[in-house]
Amino acid sequence: MPLGKVTYPFPIDGKFQQIFKGPHPTHWQEAAAQKGFEFIGRAKDRLHVVLGCQSCGAPTLKRISVVLGHNPECPHCIQARRAAAARAIGAELIAADPSDRHYGLFQFGCGHTDRRQYHRVEAAAAGGHQASCSACIEDRYAEEAQCQDWKVIGPARRKGLNYRCYQHACGHCQDVAVVNMRNGDLDCAGCGETWSSKPSEIYILAFTLPTLPVIKLGYSSNSLFRMRQVQRDPDQTRGSLLRKIDVETGHRAICVEKALHSHIRRNRSDLIVPPELFRDHIRTTSEIYHRHGKPYIEALLDAVESGWDPRAQSAAA
Ligand SMILES: [Zn+2]
Ligand SMILES: [Zn+2]
Ligand SMILES: [Zn+2]
Structure with missing residues (x-):
């Protein structure tokens, strides 16, 4: 009987395996070595061998056919x-x-x-991303929709994973991309309300990152809501609304906001915080500046309030 009563004295993939007595052909040992394993012996039946992983040192049970003909992996x-x-x-x-x-x-x-x-x-x-569980992601989508006077009804009927079916305050339901709902960037096909005609705000938010204080410049129809929703852990980043100015329409808000960012990029690129410093804490990809840039950015908002159009300057520059 080539299958002995004796087991290997160590667990192999979590189990004790019986030693199979038989020859250890040289070409088996060479095949194992070529694929990153040490040939330890035979086990279980005539088809299986025990290999030792050269990376982590742990033993694993493989079929000899896998060792000879395929690429065995260490579990x-x-x-x-x-x-x-x-x-x-x-x-x-x-x-x-x-x-x-x-x-x-x-x-x-x-x-x-x-x-x-x-x-x-x-x-x-x-990709350097953090992840949430599905339940918490859906909770966040529901909150984001609520801020825009919409409700999440369920999965999108005709579109992909990054869409949901939403119901507007008027009762109409439609599929919308989650990111567009977050930004309030959508039109209702039922009542005809458009995001671009709704009143909006340009805001400066403050956050405390573990290594530095920062501010965020952006637009939203509800700046306080945006402040809460953009933080991964509000106890740590302790967001606050420093300043906001009213803008007549969402359309004008997004144009002015974009022009302000490119104005800052051209004139004060030293204020830009690199994404790797904030993306684990704040859900945004850009628009984050050093806290000491607040007087400069506030002066830009003052100028917008007294009639300056940063778009005119972008066009001229
Ligand atoms: Zn290994
Ligand atoms: Zn969760
Ligand atoms: Zn509607």
């Missing part, structure tokens, strides 16, 4: 890589999803547990 290295990706996005890998080997169960910063595809978690980590 312990894969597990470590996935756990590290989870930590990078602010979550913890708790377990594999028993229903699908491409999915794991993760616990997010909010405390909720949710399933995610491993490769999406690794892509988010590589």
Whole structure:
């Protein structure tokens, strides 16, 4: 009987495996070495071998056909890589999803547990993003819609994952991109209300990042709401509204705001804070300036209030 009663004295992929007595052909050992493993021995039956991973040192059980004909992977290295990706996005890998080997169960910063595809978690980590659980994401979308007088009804009927079906205060329902709802950048096909004709505000918000105080210049039909919604952890970033000016329409607000950003870029690029310093704390991709830029940016808003049009200057420059 080549299968002995004796097991290897260490667990292999979490189990004790019986030693299979038989030859250790040289070409098996060479194939293992070429693929990053040490050949330890045979186990379980005549088809399986035990390999030691040259990266992490852990033993793993493989079919000899995989070792000879394919690219065997170390499950312990894969597990470590996935756990590290989870930590990078602010979550913890708790377990594999028993229903699908491409999915794991993760616990997010909010405390909720949710399933995610491993490769999406690794892509988010590589992109330097933080992640939230699905329930908290939907809560945030609902809040963002509420601020614009819309309600989330459910998934979009005709469009993709980044859309939802929303109902306007007038009762009309339509599919809208989540990002457009966040910015109030949409028109109701039911009652004809357009974002561009609604009154708006240009604001200066202040936030405390772990390493530096910053301000955000932007526009919104509801600056206080925008201040709350843009923070990942309000207890840490402690947002406040420093200043806002009223603008007659959303259309004018977005034009003036864009022109102000390019004015600052041209004249005071030293005030721009690089995204890697704020993107883990504030949900925005740009528009963040150093706190000491406040007097300069306030002077620009004063000028806008007394009739200066930054667009005229952009066109001339
Ligand atoms: Zn390994
Ligand atoms: Zn959550
Ligand atoms: Zn409507």
